[in-house]
Amino acid sequence: MMNQSVQSRVLVTLHETPGIGWRTIRKAADAGDWSAYPGYRPDEWMAIGFSSDQARAAAEAFGSGAVGRTDETCRRLGIRRITRFDDEYPRLLGEIPQPPWVLYAIGDTALLRRPAIAVVGTRVPTVYGRHTAARLAGELAAIGLTVVSGMAKGIDSLAHEAALAARGGTIAVLGTPVDTVYPKQNAALYRRIAEQGLLLSEYPPGTPTHPGLFPQRNRIIAGLSAGTLVVEAAKNSGSLITADMALDMGRGIYAVPGPVHSPKSEGTNGLIRDGRALLVGNASDIVVDCAVLIAAYDDDEQPLIRTRRTEETKPDRPSSRDGRLADGERHVLRLLREKARSANELHALTGYPFGLLHAILINLTVKHKIQLQPGSLYTSHCHSGSREEDA
Numbered sequence: 001m002m003n004q005s006v007q008s009r010v011l012v013t014l015h016e017t018p019g020i021g022w023r024t025i026r027k028a029a030d031a032g033d034w035s036a037y038p039g040y041r042p043d044e045w046m047a048i049g050f051s052s053d054q055a056r057a058a059a060e061a062f063g064s065g066a067v068g069r070t071d072e073t074c075r076r077l078g079i080r081r082i083t084r085f086d087d088e089y090p091r092l093l094g095e096i097p098q099p100p101w102v103l104y105a106i107g108d109t110a111l112l113r114r115p116a117i118a119v120v121g122t123r124v125p126t127v128y129g130r131h132t133a134a135r136l137a138g139e140l141a142a143i144g145l146t147v148v149s150g151m152a153k154g155i156d157s158l159a160h161e162a163a164l165a166a167r168g169g170t171i172a173v174l175g176t177p178v179d180t181v182y183p184k185q186n187a188a189l190y191r192r193i194a195e196q197g198l199l200l201s202e203y204p205p206g207t208p209t210h211p212g213l214f215p216q217r218n219r220i221i222a223g224l225s226a227g228t229l230v231v232e233a234a235k236n237s238g239s240l241i242t243a244d245m246a247l248d249m250g251r252g253i254y255a256v257p258g259p260v261h262s263p264k265s266e267g268t269n270g271l272i273r274d275g276r277a278l279l280v281g282n283a284s285d286i287v288v289d290c291a292v293l294i295a296a297y298d299d300d301e302q303p304l305i306r307t308r309r310t311e312e313t314k315p316d317r318p319s320s321r322d323g324r325l326a327d328g329e330r331h332v333l334r335l336l337r338e339k340a341r342s343a344n345e346l347h348a349l350t351g352y353p354f355g356l357l358h359a360i361l362i363n364l365t366v367k368h369k370i371q372l373q374p375g376s377l378y379t380s381h382c383h384s385g386s387r388e389e390d391a
Helices: 004-015 022-031 042-047 052-064 066-077 109-113 127-142 155-165 184-196 213-223 238-248 263-273 283-289 291-295 308-313 327-338 343-350 354-366
Strands: 080-083 102-107 116-121 146-149 170-173 198-201 227-231 252-255 370-373 377-380
Touching: 004 022, 004 052, 004 080, 004 102, 042 052, 080 109, 102 109, 102 184, 109 170, 109 198, 116 127, 116 155, 116 213, 116 238, 127 146, 127 155, 127 227, 127 283, 146 155, 155 170, 155 184, 170 184, 170 213, 184 198, 213 238, 227 238, 227 263, 227 283, 238 252, 238 263, 252 263, 252 283, 283 354, 283 370, 327 343, 327 354, 327 370, 327 377, 343 354, 354 370
Parallel strands: 116 146, 116 227, 146 170, 170 198, 227 252
Antiparallel strands: 080 102, 102 198, 370 377
């Protein structure tokens, strides 16, 4: 069996070689001669489909030690490289068309394995948009969902900030190399995400920044996420591109309605009107719609793409999702019968790790035993005299 580290090393070399793009690397992946690639001559690269210029560039890259110099840059800047062959590569992202061959990361890469929702929108939000984006992103983060966005001005920045304020996870997918701050006024936010969340890019350090890089990152934002929430978007907003990509991937699309006279809500209202997005007013609307995908996030036996709009493809779930409740679910439900509580309160009372607690809350929500209320508080649906849940 081919050594995974050798595959990753070759993949990084090709990815970081100027003039060699995604489709060309696909040709090398299809040929699969990973152990021999470092010694390939230009004519051998051409034999698997590289152009003459690409073949010379590939042969020179393996012979020059260029990747070694990039290794030093990554070590010095604290950048981790994650390839399609690495266990850390997010499985959900790997299911999209043209998934990135290599990701560059600064921060907590464990967030790549947690359920995530993208939050996107206009760069110049109204007061209504600012408040709504912050509230919804904060609610999502408070229940354990990672908030993904692009660290642009406006809705993106507000979503990241709200997730951090809620002590939740957030991933900023950059349209620049991961060591480049853009826009410059987000330097403080960039540092906070590097320390408390995750900065991510598919562009190697040192890649010159240009406008053409930014649209490409939208597929990563959508691809990392179980669903995409759009908060205020004009008719031709770039946020609608992200929503379209998510829709093509079979992910959930959610939109916040806005005033009919507001140009900044024309795009979101259009998504709802055309039946392409679910109208949402709080995080529980999103959680319930994405529940099967979120609950199965770490289940290697099930494909991850499961939303309300693909209901017919849902697999039969284990008995813990219906019928009798598990011990942990009964414990949490008893606490919520007493009073409404936040995820942080439940964590303190139960001592359950946040990952386990999050799964319990998702299961109870899907079973219609509890509901997430405004203010990130969970309440029980159960009547005080009912004990059927404990059977």
